[in-house]
Amino acid sequence: MKAVQVPKAMELEILELEQPVIKNSDDVLVKVKRVGICGSDMHIYHGTNPLATYPRIVGHEVAGEVVEIGTNVKNVKVGDHVVVEPIRYCGECYACRKGRPNVCESLSVFGVHEDGGMRESFVLPEKQLHPVDSSLDWDEIVLAEPYTIGAQAVWRGGVQDGDTVLIQGSGPIGICILKMAKLQGAKVIITDLKEERLAFAKENGADVTINASKEPVGDRVMEITDGEGPNVVIDAVCLPSTFELGVELVSPAGTVVVLGFDERPSAISQLPITKKEVTIVGSRLQTNQFEKVVSLLNERKIKANGFISHQFPLEQVKEAFEFVEKNPDQVRKAVIVFE
Ligand SMILES: NC(=O)c1ccc[n+]([C@@H]2O[C@H](COP(=O)([O-])OP(=O)(O)OC[C@H]3O[C@@H](n4cnc5c(N)ncnc54)[C@H](O)[C@@H]3O)[C@@H](O)[C@H]2O)c1
Ligand SMILES: [Zn+2]
Ligand SMILES: [Zn+2]
Known part of the structure; x- marks a missing residue:
């Protein structure tokens, strides 16, 4: 063999x-x-x-x-x-x-x-x-396995029908999160630095795409959410700066989901977390998401x-x-x- x-x-x-x-x-x-x-x-x-x-x-x-x-x-x-x-x-x-x-x-x-x-x-x-x-x-x-990573992040974020979700990064993981967030009924704003990746995100249901190398992500996201901020921010770029941006932009009572393995610290003060009562969660691999993903595959709901x-x-x-x-x-x- x-x-x-x-x-x-x-x-x-x-x-x-x-x-x-x-x-x-x-x-x-x-x-x-x-x-x-x-x-x-x-x-x-x-x-x-x-x-x-x-x-x-x-x-x-x-x-x-x-x-x-x-x-x-x-x-x-x-x-x-x-x-x-x-x-x-x-x-x-x-x-x-x-x-x-x-x-x-x-x-x-x-x-x-x-x-x-x-x-x-x-x-x-x-x-x-x-x-x-x-x-x-x-x-x-x-x-199936990368989809379970997306399903886990969406579950950890508590994404619900009608939520506005900001996904940072349109790499394979960002795309898997996008597919799962859309199935959950969310409005999705997604970022990347590459036009091709953003175009693929659009083809996969992204409501709004933002090129972070050309536009100020924070201003655009606040404009789109009428100043409220996204209810859930999921970081599939996983840099210290994208974590910082997530906490800054997330709406009051919102959730920030991190997936990164970067050991460098982010500079995040207590104020926005307390003031907005933000929930910050990690998401690693998956728990009990295979059953869900297999059903979605079998029903042809994810392709x-x-x-x-x-x-x-x-x-x-x-x-x-x-x-x-x-x-x-x-x-x-x-x-x-x-x-
Ligand atoms: N926690 C987990 O279970 C788990 C599982 C798999 C992957 N990951 C992590 O998820 C991350 C993403 O994985 P991937 O395979 O999609 O990686 P990737 O490198 O293919 O994708 C990252 C994307 O982010 C874009 N990007 C870079 N800087 C950006 C910025 N400032 N703003 C917006 N977009 C930016 C890149 O152009 C790229 O398209 C990695 O850090 C990986 O380690 C975590
Ligand atoms: Zn993998
Ligand atoms: Zn154990």
Whole structure:
């Protein structure tokens, strides 16, 4: 079996490994069909993901077909098309007991802390696999994991029908948040520095787009919201300055959602938080969002709509990483195709 491994930072290899086998009664053997390349895979490759350890088989945006099941598997059968829920957790710590296993103190993410899905086949317990309508195209369902990131951010923001939401950044994560916020019935204002990304956001339902390199975001947002400010600000740029802007612009009683891993501090005083009684929340990975996203996919309520801009066969994975690295402006989402 072939597998894509990052042995150490700035190296990428295709290895020949032994075929994985079912060991536990709840295990499922999956033949991989598509794996999305995510910013965090690029960070692992570049050595800039503080959470990753090496050597590592990358890939956490994974879709495949079930080829064998353990004796006690109940919810997945041979032939099912499945998407991977990439989190493994203890089930006992405070976060797990609170129903928030995505921030488990011993969280292990498939493709980050443990070997992931960029290989011809893998074994995972059935609870980490979600069957999807098998008539859906692989290129539609491989987006399930990034959609769950969007769903989580919208849930953490408490976005409701009729809210005005400001999403900063129209990268893949901003687009996933946009799709979920629109399904929730929100009016969405979205920013970016690139016209092409804003055009794609518009095609995906953004009500207003703002080019932050050409227009003052704050003035425009206040004008659009009649001076009230957006009710929810979701930061998918994740810079110290975009966090600051979010707290400045959010409406009274509003919520600011951050998704970043940037360790640099933001300069935010207590005043706007107290005066407007702002809620500031983090959003990491997802909890219980796969069920929702799978239903939306099955009902054709979320569609890729041109999201996957590039496909590479497994043999060209190095070229794929190089292409994504050198052409960030051209790539919406690149996927590795397994046959
Ligand atoms: N918390 C989580 O679970 C989670 C999961 C995935 C990604 N992330 C984070 O989300 C962020 C976005 O991910 P992505 O893959 O979409 O990244 P990306 O780099 O592809 O997209 C960021 C976008 O922001 C735009 N941008 C840059 N500066 C801007 C500014 N000042 N104003 C407006 N737009 C600006 C860029 O042009 C780009 O289109 C990253 O920081 C990533 O680490 C968090
Ligand atoms: Zn990802
Ligand atoms: Zn736990």
